[in-house]
Amino acid sequence: MEITVAEALVRCLEMEDVDLVFGYPGGSILPVYDALYNSENIKHILTRHEQGAAHAASGYSRATGKVAVCMSTSGPGATNLVTGIANAYMDSIPMVCITGQVSTLQVGTDAFQEVDITGITMPIVKHSYLLKDPKQLPSVIKKAFHIASTGRPGPVVIDLPRDVQDVKINFEYPKQTELSGYNPTYKGHPSQVAKAAKLIKNSKRPVIYAGGGVINSGASETLLQLAETISAPVVNTLMGLGTIPGDHPLSLGMLGLHGARYANLAVTNCDLLIAVGARFDDRVTGKIAAFAPDAEVIHIDIDPAEIGKNVISHLPIVGDTKTVLQALLKKIEPQENKGWFEQVQNWKKEHPITYSRRTENLKPQRVVERVYQYTNGQSVVATDVGQHQMWAVQYYKFNRPRGLVTSGGLGCMGFGLPGAIGAQIGRPNESVVLISGDGSFQMSMNELATAAEQNLPLKIFILNNHRLGMVRQLQEFYCDKRYMAVDFQFNLDFAALAELYGMRGYKVTSEDELEEVLPKVFDQPGAVIVNCLIDEQENVMPMVRAGKGIGE
Amino acid sequence: MLHTVAVLVENNPGVLARVAGLFSRRGFNIDSLAVGRTDDPAISRMTIVVEGDHRTLEQVTKQLHKLVDVIKINDITEEAHVERELVMIKVIADRTTKLEIMQIADVFRAKIVDFGPKTLTLEATGTEDKVNALEEALRPYSIKELMRTGKIAMLRGAKYTSLK
Numbered sequence: 001m002e003i004t005v006a007e008a009l010v011r012c013l014e015m016e017d018v019d020l021v022f023g024y025p026g027g028s029i030l031p032v033y034d035a036l037y038n039s040e041n042i043k044h045i046l047t048r049h050e051q052g053a054a055h056a057a058s059g060y061s062r063a064t065g066k067v068a069v070c071m072s073t074s075g076p077g078a079t080n081l082v083t084g085i086a087n088a089y090m091d092s093i094p095m096v097c098i099t100g101q102v103s104t105l106q107v108g109t110d111a112f113q114e115v116d117i118t119g120i121t122m123p124i125v126k127h128s129y130l131l132k133d134p135k136q137l138p139s140v141i142k143k144a145f146h147i148a149s150t151g152r153p154g155p156v157v158i159d160l161p162r163d164v165q166d167v168k169i170n171f172e173y174p175k176q177t178e179l180s181g182y183n184p185t186y187k188g189h190p191s192q193v194a195k196a197a198k199l200i201k202n203s204k205r206p207v208i209y210a211g212g213g214v215i216n217s218g219a220s221e222t223l224l225q226l227a228e229t230i231s232a233p234v235v236n237t238l239m240g241l242g243t244i245p246g247d248h249p250l251s252l253g254m255l256g257l258h259g260a261r262y263a264n265l266a267v268t269n270c271d272l273l274i275a276v277g278a279r280f281d282d283r284v285t286g287k288i289a290a291f292a293p294d295a296e297v298i299h300i301d302i303d304p305a306e307i308g309k310n311v312i313s314h315l316p317i318v319g320d321t322k323t324v325l326q327a328l329l330k331k332i333e334p335q336e337n338k339g340w341f342e343q344v345q346n347w348k349k350e351h352p353i354t355y356s357r358r359t360e361n362l363k364p365q366r367v368v369e370r371v372y373q374y375t376n377g378q379s380v381v382a383t384d385v386g387q388h389q390m391w392a393v394q395y396y397k398f399n400r401p402r403g404l405v406t407s408g409g410l411g412c413m414g415f416g417l418p419g420a421i422g423a424q425i426g427r428p429n430e431s432v433v434l435i436s437g438d439g440s441f442q443m444s445m446n447e448l449a450t451a452a453e454q455n456l457p458l459k460i461f462i463l464n465n466h467r468l469g470m471v472r473q474l475q476e477f478y479c480d481k482r483y484m485a486v487d488f489q490f491n492l493d494f495a496a497l498a499e500l501y502g503m504r505g506y507k508v509t510s511e512d513e514l515e516e517v518l519p520k521v522f523d524q525p526g527a528v529i530v531n532c533l534i535d536e537q538e539n540v541m542p543m544v545r546a547g548k549g550i551g552e
Numbered sequence: 553m554l555h556t557v558a559v560l561v562e563n564n565p566g567v568l569a570r571v572a573g574l575f576s577r578r579g580f581n582i583d584s585l586a587v588g589r590t591d592d593p594a595i596s597r598m599t600i601v602v603e604g605d606h607r608t609l610e611q612v613t614k615q616l617h618k619l620v621d622v623i624k625i626n627d628i629t630e631e632a633h634v635e636r637e638l639v640m641i642k643v644i645a646d647r648t649t650k651l652e653i654m655q656i657a658d659v660f661r662a663k664i665v666d667f668g669p670k671t672l673t674l675e676a677t678g679t680e681d682k683v684n685a686l687e688e689a690l691r692p693y694s695i696k697e698l699m700r701t702g703k704i705a706m707l708r709g710a711k712y713t714s715l716k
Binding site for chain 1: 561562565566569570573577607610611614615617618619620621622623624715
């Protein structure tokens with residue numbers, strides 16, 4: 001039977017088990033929306049900005065592990081997706097982004113709402129397609145989902161010209177994809193795995209350094225098994241938090257720039273660093289020469305290009321982290337490394353992550369700590385980017401993978417609210433908390449309308465210091481306290497804003513008020529915004545100074 | 553050090569932009585790049601001459617591999633191979649210099665492909681060295697126009713870098 005390309009697209013999405021699309025319509029994607037009108041299986045979430053659609057899709061994928069779909073029209077619709085695509089690319093999030101395009105005859109003529117979106121996104125996609133041959137639609141969609149979700153995941157863009165969407169084709173969804181240049185390695189090389197086992201056996205002070213690759217591959221349990229078998233403490237990247245329960249004795253939390261001192265000391269003093277699904281980002285390593293200076297490095301990653309990119313690894317293993325760790329577990333024997341374990345526990349006692357509660361002002365750390373206690377660490381926590389993000393990950397202990405939804409590599413302010421929306425839609429029966437800042441929140445607060453429309457019971461805590469706190473902190477340390485463009489002269493009442501969107505709103509200025517409000521927030525079914533007026537001068541500590549090693 | 557890398561790619565629209573974009577954004581320096589289709593019209597072959605040490609080359613290769621359209625990559629620098637570049641040079645030639653230029657062409661086994669009233673156009677193929685030497689030899693005669701294709705290269709003997 002012949003159907004239009006737009007109808008075929010919807011059928012393809014259904015074949016890929018897509019039941020949700022985040023998007024924003026427009027002229028160049030009209031036929032696709034018209035086809036969605038008839039679909040009983042696909043729900044469309046209308047955001048208030050295309051960037052919100054991309055971020056929500058990304059949040060959905062981060063919270064569920066599924067491939068998320070977002071769509072927009074051509075031109076400005078497509079360019080508004082770009083930040084969300086970059087965000088997904090940097091954090092290896094599987095996403096399929098469908099954009100309308102002007103008709104093929106108009107492509108290249110600077111037509112109304114024309115931009116070269118495959119060109120613009122080239123450096124921030126895993127792959128992209130500009131579909132000119134209507135017959136190719138099914139195979140392109142098949143390939144897009146395959147590419148986005150396998151190997152190291154990432155976003156794929158499909159640009160659909162307006163006229164192509166209307167062409168009738170004979171629909172048949174291919175069962176397989178043929179991509180001669182794409183064949184990710186899953187199984188680690190056995191001899192490399194054997195060598196790794198030997199290195200582990202000979203090590204006295206091992207540390208496991210686990211990143212988002214562990215979460216992507218569903219390897220958290222296997223990683224925990226490895227850690228417990230060889231008694232190795234685990235440090236996490238921002239993206240890797242939750243791979244080992246945050247309250248586990250072997251968990252040292254986040255390492256790097258704002259990581260725990262004990263995590264950084266463990267890495268600096270280890271004799272074997274087992275990097276799993278992590279990429280030695282500059283926020284993690286600090287000065288590279290001083291990063292794990294005495295350690296042999298085993299680097300397990302599915303992306304061979306990450307191996308040797310920033311840090312030379314003594315033993316690379318290319319493969320899926322779960323598959324490799326399972327193979328490795330078969331080759332190793334229990335180790336105690338008692339002295340090392342005690343040393344690390346001592347560092348934990350000597351250098352805890354802490355803050356001063358002596359002042360009158362409400363401390364942001366206190367807010368996070370209490371939210372953590374109040375939710376038993378069971379909420380899915382979304383964050384924006386800045387000081388509040390670091391406080392959130394320092395004081396909320398993530399006890400399971402996909403418990404944290406945050407923008408890591410891109411560090412993208414404005415991700416929080418739409419990210420939380422995506423996470424809540426993906427996990428409708430779980431508590432989703434958004435911890436944001438007054439700067440970040442104002443970048444995407446238009447999406448409150450989306451949250452209200454979808455009846456999402458988001459619990460939103462805005463750690464409000466009336467300024468761009470992280471930049472202020474940087475200016476304090478690196479610009480002689482010459483504060484430039486970081487203080488907001490106008491501050492809005494976020495609690496009142498909540499009421500406008502039919503949510504409950506509270507203002508909290510002290511610990512006492514916080515205690516009063518917490519039960520009200522979590523004991524009611526609806527969405528809440530808590531405007532937390534925090535100590536305006538509070539800094540994120542610890543902090544490794546620019547150019548220094550993380551152990552200094 | 554210069555490396556010669558043979559890259560087989562799917563002959564899809566935009567593949568050249570993907571490869572070139574990758575080199576610029578990762579800070580790799582392309583010395584020359586030649587591209588054309590192979591005997592299989594669905595597959596093109598690029599010969600890329602890239603500058604860098606061993607570690608840079610490792611990254612170039614790995615990053616290229618990440619492009620879905622890239623099928624196969626061979627760094628053939630260290631292997632026995634034949635390499636050629638085509639050059640066309642238009643040089644000012646009056647009655648007194650024409651013969652000299654034709655003698656130079658003879659030495660380099662260059663062909664005269666156009667004979668104008670005031671110019672000669674030469675065509676030559678050879679290694680980069682030879683092409684450089686020809687250019688130097690003709691420089692005193694005032695070169696009006698010169699273009700080179702960039703190097704193409706093929707392994708010697710039974711070895712090959714195709715998919716067969």
